[in-house]
Amino acid sequence: MKKTVPFFYFLCLFISCSEDNIDIGNIITDNPELKINFPENFPELNSAYSLNPPTKYGVELGEKFFNDKRFSTNNSISCASCHQQSSAFADNNAQAIGVDDRIGIRNVPSIQNLAFMKFYNWDGSKLNLESQSLVPIITHEEMSSSILEVISKLENDSSYKNLLIKTFGDEKLTAERIYKSIAQYEYTLISANSKYDQIKRNEPGISFTTEEKKGYTIFQQKCTSCHNTELFTDQSFRNIGFPINTDSNEAGRARVTGNLSEYMSFRVPTLRNIEYTAPYGSFGQFATLKAVLDYMDNGVLEGDNLDPIFKNNGNRIPMNEEEKQQLIAFMKTLSDEKFTNN
Numbered sequence: 001m002k003k004t005v006p007f008f009y010f011l012c013l014f015i016s017c018s019e020d021n022i023d024i025g026n027i028i029t030d031n032p033e034l035k036i037n038f039p040e041n042f043p044e045l046n047s048a049y050s051l052n053p054p055t056k057y058g059v060e061l062g063e064k065f066f067n068d069k070r071f072s073t074n075n076s077i078s079c080a081s082c083h084q085q086s087s088a089f090a091d092n093n094a095q096a097i098g099v100d101d102r103i104g105i106r107n108v109p110s111i112q113n114l115a116f117m118k119f120y121n122w123d124g125s126k127l128n129l130e131s132q133s134l135v136p137i138i139t140h141e142e143m144s145s146s147i148l149e150v151i152s153k154l155e156n157d158s159s160y161k162n163l164l165i166k167t168f169g170d171e172k173l174t175a176e177r178i179y180k181s182i183a184q185y186e187y188t189l190i191s192a193n194s195k196y197d198q199i200k201r202n203e204p205g206i207s208f209t210t211e212e213k214k215g216y217t218i219f220q221q222k223c224t225s226c227h228n229t230e231l232f233t234d235q236s237f238r239n240i241g242f243p244i245n246t247d248s249n250e251a252g253r254a255r256v257t258g259n260l261s262e263y264m265s266f267r268v269p270t271l272r273n274i275e276y277t278a279p280y281g282s283f284g285q286f287a288t289l290k291a292v293l294d295y296m297d298n299g300v301l302e303g304d305n306l307d308p309i310f311k312n313n314g315n316r317i318p319m320n321e322e323e324k325q326q327l328i329a330f331m332k333t334l335s336d337e338k339f340t341n342n
Helices: 007-020 047-051 056-066 134-138 147-154 158-168 175-187 195-200 210-222 289-298 321-334
Strands: none
Touching: 056 158, 056 175, 134 147, 147 175, 158 175, 195 321, 210 321, 289 321
């Protein structure tokens, strides 16, 4: 009688041989998704977040990219050079300063609560963070580089190889992995622990001063048409009659849409941590918050597309000097010292 070899023998042999030939580089290491406690009453997350949620090593990798000056063509500036924590990840220059001290056309926006934003950049040219980070890399006035140049500088760096393996399972550096990692890091930059937030949470021993409380009332009367939701921006694009940047490359939202009705309209900025982000305006037109309020009180520039909030009210938002100081006092309650490390 002919003897047969049990089937499980071949099965075991196959498994054994397969295991001997496993590509260890493709095994994903333990890289858990971070548990983030999202603030109550904040708007819904950007839809891209669910496709690229922050992970333990993805965030670490993204922060390393964010601080690496080799992203610029002459290795002189990083993302963090303009987006400084003490200024709510903005800076205090009127306009962005790039390689070789080149001056950009716009003020550096703060980087906070980006996971909840629908648009990115002053003109809303990007709809997700994963595509936004390429903009400063290739812009002549900023890093003036290319993603291929960045990859060539970093791909043999052993510290990056180690993090790439922990994050993605192998050490290959790609453009997509750079964009995803930076976005993961930026998603974690959540500011929601200001005095205002503590009061909203009914934390014991925290309350508005008389001046701040009066300022909050004025804010609700005069400012919430634009600066609403817990982000303190409705994320709309508006022309509010600020002095115009005469740079021929500037057109505001119209640069993106080609629609002249949106000429010099910009995304309404958040007021969170506004105390730390001077100067103000799309190209730093105003040195102080008081200067902004004085301008709105005195009357803004006329324009066919001037926002109705001004157009229907004599091109101004009237305020007396006491109201201005009270309003500024309230806006300073939106400062999150833990977030900015101030």
